[in-house]
Amino acid sequence: MLTRRIIPCLDIDGGRVVKGTSFVNLRDAGEPAELAALYDREGADELVFLDITASSDERQTMVDVVRRVSAQVFIPLTVGGGLRSVEDMRRMLEAGADKVAVNTAAVNRPGLIEEGATEFGSQCIVLAMDVKRVASPVEVARLGDEPVVAEAPWQVYTHGGRRPTAMDPVKWARLGVSLGAGEILVTSMDADGRRAGYDLDLLAAISQAVDVPVIASGGAGNPEHLYDALVTGRSDAVLAASIFHFRTITIPEVKAYLAERGVPIRPATAG
Amino acid sequence: MTTRTNIVVIDHRAANIHSVAKALARFGVEPCVSNSAADLARADGAVLPGVGAIDAAMRNLERLGLVEPIREFVASGRPLLGVCLGMQLLFPRSEEGDLPGLGLVDGAVVRFADDVPDPTGQGRLKVPHMGWNSVNFTDAARKHPVFQRVPQGSYFYFVHSYYCRPARDADIAATTGYGIDFCSAVIKGEIVATQFHPEKSGVVGLRIYENFVKYVGERSTARSH
Numbered sequence: 001m002l003t004r005r006i007i008p009c010l011d012i013d014g015g016r017v018v019k020g021t022s023f024v025n026l027r028d029a030g031e032p033a034e035l036a037a038l039y040d041r042e043g044a045d046e047l048v049f050l051d052i053t054a055s056s057d058e059r060q061t062m063v064d065v066v067r068r069v070s071a072q073v074f075i076p077l078t079v080g081g082g083l084r085s086v087e088d089m090r091r092m093l094e095a096g097a098d099k100v101a102v103n104t105a106a107v108n109r110p111g112l113i114e115e116g117a118t119e120f121g122s123q124c125i126v127l128a129m130d131v132k133r134v135a136s137p138v139e140v141a142r143l144g145d146e147p148v149v150a151e152a153p154w155q156v157y158t159h160g161g162r163r164p165t166a167m168d169p170v171k172w173a174r175l176g177v178s179l180g181a182g183e184i185l186v187t188s189m190d191a192d193g194r195r196a197g198y199d200l201d202l203l204a205a206i207s208q209a210v211d212v213p214v215i216a217s218g219g220a221g222n223p224e225h226l227y228d229a230l231v232t233g234r235s236d237a238v239l240a241a242s243i244f245h246f247r248t249i250t251i252p253e254v255k256a257y258l259a260e261r262g263v264p265i266r267p268a269t270a271g
Numbered sequence: 272m273t274t275r276t277n278i279v280v281i282d283h284r285a286a287n288i289h290s291v292a293k294a295l296a297r298f299g300v301e302p303c304v305s306n307s308a309a310d311l312a313r314a315d316g317a318v319l320p321g322v323g324a325i326d327a328a329m330r331n332l333e334r335l336g337l338v339e340p341i342r343e344f345v346a347s348g349r350p351l352l353g354v355c356l357g358m359q360l361l362f363p364r365s366e367e368g369d370l371p372g373l374g375l376v377d378g379a380v381v382r383f384a385d386d387v388p389d390p391t392g393q394g395r396l397k398v399p400h401m402g403w404n405s406v407n408f409t410d411a412a413r414k415h416p417v418f419q420r421v422p423q424g425s426y427f428y429f430v431h432s433y434y435c436r437p438a439r440d441a442d443i444a445a446t447t448g449y450g451i452d453f454c455s456a457v458i459k460g461e462i463v464a465t466q467f468h469p470e471k472s473g474v475v476g477l478r479i480y481e482n483f484v485k486y487v488g489e490r491s492t493a494r495s496h
Contacts, residue, residue, distance in 0.1 A: 001404065074472070121323030211397050212397060
């Protein structure tokens with residue numbers, strides 16, 4: 001039976017893992033390859049690397065990181081952050097990434113998804129989106145005296161969550177899939193970092209709207225949150241960063257919990 | 272340390288050649304990533320990787336003049352490992368494309384149905400079939416050198432929308448459940464092929480490469496005697 005995936009996410013700045021980690025059993029917890037190897041041993045189903053380096057001069061650093069990790073870790077690797085062209089994607093894939101995630105660049109130019117999918121196949125292209133709830137109905141226009149409000153309860157943000165767009169994440173996900181995205185990575189900006197659970201309504205809305213796998217991101221604080229994202233949120237995979245980095249819960253613990261509750265999971269101690 | 276076992280990773284511009292080469296490199300061979308028929312002619316073993324669209328892959332193999340050399344390689348009795356699209360390319364035809372395949376294993380490649388209910392939840396099974404799924408090997412496959420020390424029911428990583436349907440049950444080496452039980456590996460003569468990606472399936476996947484390297488070495492020695 002196809003299992004649901006547990007995916008640690010590593011933010012990389014200048015070739016180092018950032019967002020402090022509290023590993024005691026690693027020589028260098030800031031070294032991406034070491035941390036990746038540990039997660040692999042613990043039973044991570046996949047890894048996501050986000051390059052948060054501000055300067056594009058340092059892009060080569062990320063290529064080196066991917067090369068080092070992929071020589072040691074033999075599970076699927078997704079790389080995102082600052083990829084703007086098919087050539088950017090190719091560099092990451094040739095360095096050993098299996099998938100590339102596009103976010104702001106795809107909003108600016110949705111054709112990038114199509115170009116990537118044509119060149120490398122849909123299975124390589126992840127559409128990542130940062131989403132925020134609309135606090136109150138947003139007036140987008142006026143018809144006479146009547147305000148026209150946006151129907152969607154959510155908005156897509158770009159530039160690492162700094163810039164709002166007028167886009168509805170559900171429609172954006174559908175469009176992305178029609179252009180060739182093979183997976184959707186949905187981060188709730190409201191939930192991210194609060195450790196109070198994923199945005200389940202958002203996940204369910206997107207999961208129902210598209211036929212490709214949806215990866216839930218933002219809000220994990222305990223194993224039940226991951227369960228809810230997979231069951232109520234209908235996600236195919238759950239991504240988390242700090243709970244794993246800080247050892248709040250470990251991957252074997254999460255997997256044991258989910259398996260206990262009947263979620264199909266690849267056992268943490270494989271083969 | 273490198274041995275003289277000469278394994279070619281057939282480079283037809285598929286995105287997963289690098290991972291395949293890195294997996295082989297773990298086991299003491301320096302894989303030759305090549306699109307040259309001459310390299311293939313000299314090789315003791317070969318890996319045919321592949322992801323993406325089947326017609327694009329067949330066109331690349333044709334353009335590179337590799338179709339006949341691959342057939343000759345297999346006919347000469349040297350081991351070939353097909354992976355993912357590299358397994359589908361072995362069949363004579365696929366619903367995905369118009370071009371004929373290599374035709375080294377009888378049968379066809381067909382698409383997963385779009386309307387299969389998901390037994391574990393609401394909605395339908397998604398296509399592509401993407402993620403880790405368990406693999407049940409046949410008794411014959413469990414005795415094959417390439418699948419030694421691979422526990423029955425092990426989980427492997429899959430990404431595909433089409434699956435192979437061999438004409439002969441004897442060619443099926445393993446099955447996996449996704450709505451239906453589909454063929455997730457074949458063995459035919461010196462051909463071993465997997466729909467899953469051993470190079471992306473952690474420790475248990477690497478064992479298949481380790482076994483393949485060893486097998487290629489043994490076959491090569493046996494042939495030279």
